Amino acid sequence: MNNIxxxxxxxxxxxxxxxxxxxxxxxxFCRVTGFGGKTDIIEEAMALEAPIEDRDVAVTFTSHSHTxxxxxxxxxxxxxxxxxxxxxxxYFYVKNYSDRPITGMSTFNVTxxxxxxxxxxxxxxxxxxxxxxxxxxxxxxxxFMLDTELPDDVHELxxxxxxxxxxxxxxx
Amino acid sequence: MSHAATAHxxxxxxxxxxxxxxxxxxxxxxxxxxxxxxxxxxxTMLFIGGAMALVIRAELFQPGLQFVxxxxxxxxxxxxxLIMVFGxxxxxxxxxxxxxxxxxxxAPDMALPRMNNWSxxxxxxxxxxxxxSFFVPGGAPAxxxxxxxxxxxxxxxxxxxxxxxxxxxxxSSIMGAINVIVTVLNMRAPxxxxxxxxxxxxTWLITAFLLIAVxxxxxxxxxxxxxxxxxxxxxxxxxxxxxxVLYQHIFWFFGHPEVYIMILPAFGIIxxxxxxxxxxxxxxxxxxxxATAAIAFLSFIVWAHHMFTVGMPLQGELFFMYATMLIxxxxxxxxxxxxxxxxxxxxTFETPMLYAIGVVFLFTLGGLSGLMLAxxxxxxxxxxxxxxxxxxxxxxxxGAVMAMMGGAFYWLPKWTGHMYNETxxxxxxxxxxxxxxxxxxxQHFLGLAxxxxxxxxxxxxxxxxxxxxxxxxxxxxxxxxxxxYIIVAxxxxxxxxxxxxxxxxxxxxxxxxxxxxxHTFDEPPVVK
Numbered sequence: 001m002n003n004i005x006x007x008x009x010x011x012x013x014x015x016x017x018x019x020x021x022x023x024x025x026x027x028x029f030c031r032v033t034g035f036g037g038k039t040d041i042i043e044e045a046m047a048l049e050a051p052i053e054d055r056d057v058a059v060t061f062t063s064h065s066h067t068x069x070x071x072x073x074x075x076x077x078x079x080x081x082x083x084x085x086x087x088x089x090x091y092f093y094v095k096n097y098s099d100r101p102i103t104g105m106s107t108f109n110v111t112x113x114x115x116x117x118x119x120x121x122x123x124x125x126x127x128x129x130x131x132x133x134x135x136x137x138x139x140x141x142x143x144f145m146l147d148t149e150l151p152d153d154v155h156e157l158x159x160x161x162x163x164x165x166x167x168x169x170x171x172x
Numbered sequence: 173m174s175h176a177a178t179a180h181x182x183x184x185x186x187x188x189x190x191x192x193x194x195x196x197x198x199x200x201x202x203x204x205x206x207x208x209x210x211x212x213x214x215x216t217m218l219f220i221g222g223a224m225a226l227v228i229r230a231e232l233f234q235p236g237l238q239f240v241x242x243x244x245x246x247x248x249x250x251x252x253x254l255i256m257v258f259g260x261x262x263x264x265x266x267x268x269x270x271x272x273x274x275x276x277x278x279a280p281d282m283a284l285p286r287m288n289n290w291s292x293x294x295x296x297x298x299x300x301x302x303x304x305s306f307f308v309p310g311g312a313p314a315x316x317x318x319x320x321x322x323x324x325x326x327x328x329x330x331x332x333x334x335x336x337x338x339x340x341x342x343x344s345s346i347m348g349a350i351n352v353i354v355t356v357l358n359m360r361a362p363x364x365x366x367x368x369x370x371x372x373x374x375t376w377l378i379t380a381f382l383l384i385a386v387x388x389x390x391x392x393x394x395x396x397x398x399x400x401x402x403x404x405x406x407x408x409x410x411x412x413x414x415x416x417v418l419y420q421h422i423f424w425f426f427g428h429p430e431v432y433i434m435i436l437p438a439f440g441i442i443x444x445x446x447x448x449x450x451x452x453x454x455x456x457x458x459x460x461x462x463a464t465a466a467i468a469f470l471s472f473i474v475w476a477h478h479m480f481t482v483g484m485p486l487q488g489e490l491f492f493m494y495a496t497m498l499i500x501x502x503x504x505x506x507x508x509x510x511x512x513x514x515x516x517x518x519x520t521f522e523t524p525m526l527y528a529i530g531v532v533f534l535f536t537l538g539g540l541s542g543l544m545l546a547x548x549x550x551x552x553x554x555x556x557x558x559x560x561x562x563x564x565x566x567x568x569x570x571g572a573v574m575a576m577m578g579g580a581f582y583w584l585p586k587w588t589g590h591m592y593n594e595t596x597x598x599x600x601x602x603x604x605x606x607x608x609x610x611x612x613x614x615q616h617f618l619g620l621a622x623x624x625x626x627x628x629x630x631x632x633x634x635x636x637x638x639x640x641x642x643x644x645x646x647x648x649x650x651x652x653x654x655x656x657y658i659i660v661a662x663x664x665x666x667x668x669x670x671x672x673x674x675x676x677x678x679x680x681x682x683x684x685x686x687x688x689x690x691h692t693f694d695e696p697p698v699v700k
Contacts (some may be wrong), residue, residue: 004357005284008350012388019392019422023407026418066411107410113483164411 039110039159041127042120044087047145052085057146058156061090068165070098071132076139087145092125092161094140096132103131105166111158118150119159129166190690198293201285203270204688206292208587210267211580213295215656217259218573220303222649224252229611229645232638235630245628246314247306253317254334257434258341259299261568264576265437266291266348269376272583273352275681275688276370278361278697283354291347298340305330305337316626318427321408321419325400332401335394342387349383352376361680363699367458370679374461375440378468382429382436385472390426393419417482424475432471435535435567436464438575439506442528445582446510448677449525450517456509463502463509470499480551489548496546500539507536520675523597527578530605531571538566541616556626559619565612574604577655584659585673589687590666596658603651610644 031040059082061075076091096102106126110116121127125140132138142159190196200206227248231239240248270288274281282288305312310328313319324331356377360369369377396407397419406412408419447454454460476484476492484492510532519525541563545551554560577600585591614637619625623634630638669686680699684692 004354005350008353008384012346012350012384014388015385016388016392019389019425020396022389022422022425023396023418026415026421068411105411105413107413114485162410166411 039108039116039119039121042122042145042147044122044143047087047120047122047143050085050087050145051148052083053148055084055150055152056081057084057150057154059088059090060156060158061092061160062158063092063161064163065094065104066162066164069102069104069163071096071102071104071163073161073163082146084146084148084150087122087143090142090144090159092140092142093137094130094132094163095137096134099134101131101133103129103166104163105129106161106163108162109160111160112154115146115150115154115157118147119157120145120147126161130163199289201281201289202690203274203282203285203288204587204690206282206288207267207269207271209292210263210270213292214260214264214267214576215659217255217263217299219652221252221255221260222652224248224255226645226649228252229642231628232630233642234639235632235635237629240628242628243314244311246316246626247312249626250313250316251302251306254302254313255299256568257317257430258338259295261434261572261576262341262345263295265376265379265434265572266345268372268437268441268576268579268583269348269352271587272681273355273373273376274359275586275684275692276373276679277356277359277364278680278693278699279355279359280691280693280696282351283359284351287347288351291344291351294340294344298337298344301333301340302337305333308333318420318423319394319397320423321397321400321416322410324397325409332398335398338394339391342391345383345387349380349387352380353384356380361693361696361699367461368699370440371443371454371457371460372437372440375436375443375464378464379433379436382433382468382471386426386429386433389422390430393422393426396422417479420479420482421476424478425472427478428475429468429471431564431567432467434572436467438531438535438572439464441575441579441582442510442531444679445524445528445578446513446532448582448674449522449528450514450519451675452513452517453678454509455512455515456505459505460509463505466502467499470495470502474499477546477548477551480548481555493546493548497543500543503539507532507539522581522674523592523594523601524578524582526598526601526605527574527581530601531575531578534566534570534574534605534608538563538571541566553622554619556624557619558615558623558625561625562612562615562619565608565615569612570605570608574608577601577604580659583681584662585669586681586684586686586688588663588666589669589685590662590664591669591673592658592662592666596654596661600651600654600658603654604648607644607647607651611641611648612644614638614640614644 058079060079061077063073063075065071065073072093072095074093076093080088080090082088108126110119121142121144123141123143125142130140196205197209200209227240228245231245270282308329310330312330313327313334315323315327315331319334356369356373396405399405400407400409400414406414408414408416410416443454443460474492474496476488477496480489480492541559545554545560545563581592581597618634618637621634623630671685672682673686680697683697
């Protein structure tokens, strides 16, 4: 009888752990499948070697700064037309209007979500935290390409960034 | 063990040794007393949660803001749901399990009586904490019972109190579930094989496994909320790289099995009442068992139908749509079996039977609106409207709660030793059934017309249906006072109930005297 009790308690504890295991599982699921508009990362050398197709895609850039952050954040490159496989640069402008240094971290998202997986970055300001001194302004780079697996019916896509105050967070 | 059991029996054979007062109720290890405590607790919570529902319906009687401000309205919707789900329905079924499972399997008590005491006495403390959150700055949790991040990451101190309360009630449920499983697996009377167990025991056994599987996941989700709020983690906060949609996935991984936790024991109760009053054995017993197991299994793979609109890929939506629709197959088997049990039976319509038939009919309506919601493209219109509110009240009120009321009337003579007043019982059924439909049927139309849930106000064109709904709600609430009156009157006195109470009912619980003595089945019965 005690045996069953112990087993059931173990199951309960494992299921508590399973709740936590869902976090990396979900992350991995999104990364592997590109669900939820997650984008992919690629080595620059590989990106430059990729074959270029004669397919035009219009990419629009949008950006927001979260209300917790007294920053101006806008795309310098509003939109781009590029060919699939071609490596391109886009720039974003950011300025800290407060009188204190602030650490920000940007999240990103591609619409339509099914195109996200084929949006490959070689370099991005969103890869790491950005620390801006009081009044500091900066132009930031995203270097990216679209891989040839991009679904044929995707002719335009939007890359969106949101800057958040990252002060409180230890990770990332 | 056998020696200890003998000593125990000797000690308690004399009735005047029965503990009284504080010792009896607070330190109880007796399954019947603990069952009674659970049932009284559940009924109390039904009235507290019901009062909140009436605040909601009073505010929605007219467009515009009359009685409460929108923030308090949101607290009402959130707390109404938390209290009804975790305070009224779940403990109510645990009360039935405590009272009936040992009597049904021929066991002298639950397997772990001390733990049984703990799992009950955690609950009043958990709900005191939850209710006290009304008095902290910012008021009670107001983010909806699903406690979606990131809104709950921003909420005040009450969210933390809610999280603590959820942890406590989760521990209570898990302990209760362990107790049920151990009792059912170890303490059945000789000869009672698994496939001879009464349906209520089967449904509770499966429910208990569901509880152990998903309550810890919910505990994990709210723990993540707590650390996101106070300890710098970022599970759900995009600012730190988290994902709010992840919360919805984890929550509904718990949340969908949770809805079956709240309905499977109701199916069990119905499966006892119908054969008794149709005077025929339950049709398709083994298909009932397998249907219950199938529903439990499927409940784990349909969670995302609660979140069709979050922006899932098409393949995901299709999978969850088909998996959800699949559940209607085992559920249909059950409804078919109940109807077939009644078919050509010598039916009589005492109060429990009225409730059982009411549940079969109204729950099926709720199941049908569930099928409508399962259709992904249609769900984009129904999502977060009053159509959803109508749907889950049809399955939860006219499914779970009315099944418990039917069960209460069915076993009340066994519990108290007195027959309840049949006329009043029938009046209570008809008041409940009619007012329930006046309350919730118009909400289908409101939802289809586009009225969103969880708003304190609405445009003029929704007024008439809302007024129907509010009038029904007050009628429904007031009718429940009659329920309390009938129970109190039956406890106090009434016609003496016989051992069998009904006309030749099936089950070991009818072989012990009414009221069931403090200790039963000291000698295990033999089941052939």
